[in-house]
Amino acid sequence: MYRTISAIQDALRSGKSALDIVEEHLSAIAANQHLNAFLEVFEQTAKEQAIRVDEKIKNGTAGKLAGVIVGIKDNICYKGHKVSAASKILSGFESIYTATVLQRLLDEDAIVIGRLNCDEFAMGSSNENSAFGPVLNNWNNQYVPGGSSGGSAVAVAAQLCTVSLGSDTGGSVRQPASWTGTIGLKPTYGRLSRYGLIAYASSFDQIGFFTNDLKDNQLLLEITAGHDQYDATSSSVPVRNRSTFSDKLKIGILSECLTHPGLDQQIKDKLIQTLDHLKSAGHQIIEMSFPYLEYMVPAYYVLTTAEASSNLARFDGVHYGYRSSSAKGVEETYTKSRSEGFGLEVQRRIMTGTFVLSQGYYDAYYTKAQQVRRMLKDHTSNLLKSCDVLLMPTTPTTAFELNAVKDPIQMYLQDIFTVHANLTGNPAISIPFGVHSNGLPFGVQLMAQDLEEDLLFYASTKIQEIL
Ligand code: GLN
Numbered sequence: 001m002y003r004t005i006s007a008i009q010d011a012l013r014s015g016k017s018a019l020d021i022v023e024e025h026l027s028a029i030a031a032n033q034h035l036n037a038f039l040e041v042f043e044q045t046a047k048e049q050a051i052r053v054d055e056k057i058k059n060g061t062a063g064k065l066a067g068v069i070v071g072i073k074d075n076i077c078y079k080g081h082k083v084s085a086a087s088k089i090l091s092g093f094e095s096i097y098t099a100t101v102l103q104r105l106l107d108e109d110a111i112v113i114g115r116l117n118c119d120e121f122a123m124g125s126s127n128e129n130s131a132f133g134p135v136l137n138n139w140n141n142q143y144v145p146g147g148s149s150g151g152s153a154v155a156v157a158a159q160l161c162t163v164s165l166g167s168d169t170g171g172s173v174r175q176p177a178s179w180t181g182t183i184g185l186k187p188t189y190g191r192l193s194r195y196g197l198i199a200y201a202s203s204f205d206q207i208g209f210f211t212n213d214l215k216d217n218q219l220l221l222e223i224t225a226g227h228d229q230y231d232a233t234s235s236s237v238p239v240r241n242r243s244t245f246s247d248k249l250k251i252g253i254l255s256e257c258l259t260h261p262g263l264d265q266q267i268k269d270k271l272i273q274t275l276d277h278l279k280s281a282g283h284q285i286i287e288m289s290f291p292y293l294e295y296m297v298p299a300y301y302v303l304t305t306a307e308a309s310s311n312l313a314r315f316d317g318v319h320y321g322y323r324s325s326s327a328k329g330v331e332e333t334y335t336k337s338r339s340e341g342f343g344l345e346v347q348r349r350i351m352t353g354t355f356v357l358s359q360g361y362y363d364a365y366y367t368k369a370q371q372v373r374r375m376l377k378d379h380t381s382n383l384l385k386s387c388d389v390l391l392m393p394t395t396p397t398t399a400f401e402l403n404a405v406k407d408p409i410q411m412y413l414q415d416i417f418t419v420h421a422n423l424t425g426n427p428a429i430s431i432p433f434g435v436h437s438n439g440l441p442f443g444v445q446l447m448a449q450d451l452e453e454d455l456l457f458y459a460s461t462k463i464q465e466i467l
Contacts, residue, residue, distance in 0.1 A: 001028060001159040004213040008067050008162055012057065018050040018067040018111065025069050025113055029160050035136045037151040037160060039074050040082060041114040049111045056109060063108035064223065070105055071161035073152045074115040075122055076207070077196040078102055085198050086130040087120045089341030090321040099196025100231070101165065101207050101224045108223055113161050116151030120343045121312065122167050122200045124148045125175060125414040126405065129345045134402060137180065139440055143399040146176030146414075149210070153180040156210040163220060164210045169200050170300055171394075171418025173208035174430035178394035178443030181432045183211050183460075187221060188450045189425035190235040193228035199311040201304035204422040214431070214464070218457045240454045245388075249283045249459055251275075252387030254290040257417060262396040267442055270434045271393065274444070277466045286387050290379065295372050297412055300419040302356050302369035308346075309353025315341065348408065377424045381449070384426075389459045390447040393417050394430040398440035421447050429456045431463065 001024065002008050011021060029041055046069075056062040072078060075085045077095035084090040098106070106112070119129040127135040127150025135150035137143040138158040145154045149166030153176035156164050166173040168186035177184025186208045197207055207224075211217040218241075227236035257263075258271060275285050317323040317337025324336035342350070356365035383390065396416060405411050421428035426447050433444035444463065448455045 002069070002162055003159060004211070005065070005068050005162055005216045005219065006213075008069070012067050018053040018057070019047060021067050021069065022046050022050040022111060022113070025160065029114070032138075032158055032160055034141070035138055035154050035158060036133050037117055037135050037154040037158070038071070038114045039084065039086065039117050039132055039151070042081060042112055045081070046111050046113050053109045053111065064219065065105055065108040065110040068110045068163065069113050069161045070110045071113055071116045071152060071155040071164040072102060073118050073149050073164070073166045075118060075167055075198040076102055076165055077198070078112060078115070081115065083115065083198070084131075084321075085121045086118050086132055087342065087346070088131045088322055089315045089337070093321040095196075097196060099207075100193035100228045102196065104224045105220070116149070116155055116164060118151055118166075119148035120346050121198070121308070122148040122169055122172055123308070123345050123349055125171070125411050126400070127151065127176070128402065129343060131343055136402075137399050137440070139180065142401050143440060144179070144402055146179035146395075146399060148172040150176050152210050153177055153182055153184070156180075156182050156212060163216055166208050166210055167197055167200070168206050168208040168422065169204045169304060170422050171415045173210065174394050174418050174428060174443070174445060175414065177210060177430040179399040179441065181435075181441035183214060183217050183432070184430045184443075185209050185217050185221065185453070185456070186421055186428050187225070187453055188235070188427040189422075190233045191221070191225050191427065191451065191453070193231040193234040195228055195230035201307035202311065203307060204304055206422075214457055214460055217429075218454075221453055235451065237451050242454055245455065245458045249389065249462055250286060250387040251278060251283055251459070252286045252288050252383055252390045254390065254392055255287055256290055256293045257392040260293065260396065260416070262413065262416065263393060264397045264436070264442075266436050267393055267397070267434075271444070274433075274463070274466060278463070281466060283462070288383055288387075290383065292376060292379065293416065296376070296419050296423060297416055299369040299372040299376070300415070300423060301352070301412060302365050303373065305349045305353035306357050306366050307353070309350045309357065312342075312346070312350055317341070345408070373423050376420070380420070380424045380426060384449045388448070388455060392445050392447070394443040394445040398436045398438060398442050417445060426450060427453045427456055429460055431460050433467070
């Protein structure tokens with residue numbers, strides 16, 4: 001199959017049509033249905049798009065992504081296609097416009113092959129919260145792929161599409177990338193338009209990319225970044241692609257991450273060994289302290305549930321999708337539709353968010369968490385003044401078995417190393433780092449100063465060289 005964009009381009013050059021490539025992918029998807037990565041395959045529209053792309057290739061007018069097969073997380077809108085956020089509450093709902101990021105890929109002649117399973121409203125770390133069943137990890141079907149963009153990760157890992165879109169509010173691109181051996185980028189907050197991404201926690205949400213190749217990831221960012229009139233938070237600062245980086249990097253490591261008691265011994269050994277290799281290759285390793293690790297997950301869950309409780313108020317049984325058939329009157333339409341339409345984890349988040357915002361508790365929780373967020377941002381910016389990138393594990397462990405983690409707090413702690421970049425808005429990437437003796441992959445994470453994604457890609461290349 002096709003691991004990378006250049007593999008697609010080679011195939012086109014050697015005489016294959018975009019339609020052939022679509023058909024090969026449709027067969028691969030059908031043969032891998034057991035993974036439950038796709039909620040819907042857009043067979044008809046993908047073929048139609050392929051025929052248009054083949055025409056353009058003939059005319060010499062094809063875009064940079066001609067024939068590239070894209071999968072989209074089921075919280076990204078694609079006009080005329082269903083979107084459900086893997087929730088019952090949106091059943092039957094069809095997008096009436098296309099997300100800006102997706103539109104920019106389509107404008108370069110990408111082909112959208114289908115929508116990908118995820119945790120309901122992107123809330124989860126294992127993809128077990130989908131109303132349509134869990135996604136299975138393609139490395140070992142007894143294991144979860146990570147979440148919430150589990151379908152997006154597995155689809156790229158199993159080569160059911162060339163690249164995919166996910167969303168990352170607290171790690172939902174990087175964590176499943178780590179657990180499926182793929183590359184996952186969370187751009188700087190504001191780098192990409194959120195228009196057409198179903199909101200979970202708006203001040204954290206960012207669309208991100210899964211690829212098998214660093215260059216592909218960088219290309220997707222270049223194509224999709226840029227101001228969008230429909231998202232006031234989107235940045236107009238151009239994506240840089242500097243060629244002036246010094247050959248030797250200053251790599252910051254946070255000692256609290258490295259000595260974290262939850263960190264798997266093999267992941268830790270691999271980190272230490274890699275740091276030694278980086279040092280011998282002439283890079284500078286700077287050990288730093290960041291004694292706030294245990295505030296991250298609590299601050300994240302106070303703030304994101306608060307925002308979610310507001311964002312999800314629109315799903316009321318009237319405006320969108322599902323409406324309870326047994327409800328009588330307005331009040332009951334709201335309460336029954338929401339109780340029947342939302343899954344348990346989403347309900348837990350809405351209730352937590354409503355609680356932290358309620359009069360009497362607001363200052364103790366919401367205001368406090370905002371202060372913590374400010375402090376984390378200031379400290380992180382300071383650390384990044386004395387190094388190029390911060391290097392840390394993406395995840396404390398490899399993937400766990402399906403149904404193995406039942407305690408929600410235990411599940412939330414999976415995000416210990418990833419929520420940092422969402423709290424502070426910094427760009428971060430997870431790249432494949434190794435394979436554990438249990439046969440499962442794990443990633444390593446890099447974080448950079450705001451809008452310095454090009455530095456992330458550069459540093460990732462340097463680490464790949466060492467590996
Ligand atoms: N696991 C985190 C959560 O459930 C992150 C989710 C995400 O990034 N969308 O909130």
